[in-house]
Amino acid sequence: xxxxxxxxxxxxDAMETEPHLTEKRMFGGLAFLVDGHMAVVILSKQQGxxxxxxxxxxxALMARDHVxxxxxxxxxxxxxxxxxxxxxxxxxxxxxxxxxxAAFVLxxxxx
Numbered sequence: 001x002x003x004x005x006x007x008x009x010x011x012x013d014a015m016e017t018e019p020h021l022t023e024k025r026m027f028g029g030l031a032f033l034v035d036g037h038m039a040v041v042i043l044s045k046q047q048g049x050x051x052x053x054x055x056x057x058x059x060a061l062m063a064r065d066h067v068x069x070x071x072x073x074x075x076x077x078x079x080x081x082x083x084x085x086x087x088x089x090x091x092x093x094x095x096x097x098x099x100x101x102a103a104f105v106l107x108x109x110x111x
Contacts, residue, residue, distance in 0.1 A: 003029040003042040007049070010091060011040060014098040032098075036111035039101035048084045052101045055079040079104075 008023075008030055015021055015032060022033045027050075031041040041050040050070050053061060055078050061067055066087025069076035088094050 003044055007042055007088065007094075010094055011042070011098060014091070014095045015039075015102060018102050034102045034105050037105035037108050039105045040098055043082075048082055049088055049097065051081050051083055051097045052079055052104055053081055054104050054107075 011032055015034075018034050018039075020035045022036075024031045024033060027041055027043060029042040029044055029047075031038050033039060037052070039052050043050055048066075058069075058079065058081060061081060062069065064087070066084040068082050068084070070080035070082040071077070072080075083097060088097075
């Protein structure tokens with residue numbers, strides 16, 4: 001299943017000021033990278049968004065509606081959350097997730 005093109009456009013708008021923003025098709029969806037680090041990934045049209053966050057903040061963020069751990073290979077991926085589509089309807093909420101992800105990956109060592 002293809003990723004949601006409308007969501008991709010909304011993410012592009014939300015992240016337009018990020019330095020060195022690139023896009024790459026992966027995981028059957030579309031990844032947005034900041035300085036070479038994956039920040040957010042559109043998984044598919046119906047499956048929502050994968051967002052990179054500071055692992056120290058993950059538990060508190062999972063208390064939000066429509067947010068859960070990102071499961072990869074049967075295990076929660078440390079520092080990655082899954083946002084279900086209802087949590088992405090509002091542009092302000094989407095912007096909060098993209099800002100949070102970009103801010104975190106900018107703290108990582110350069111690639």
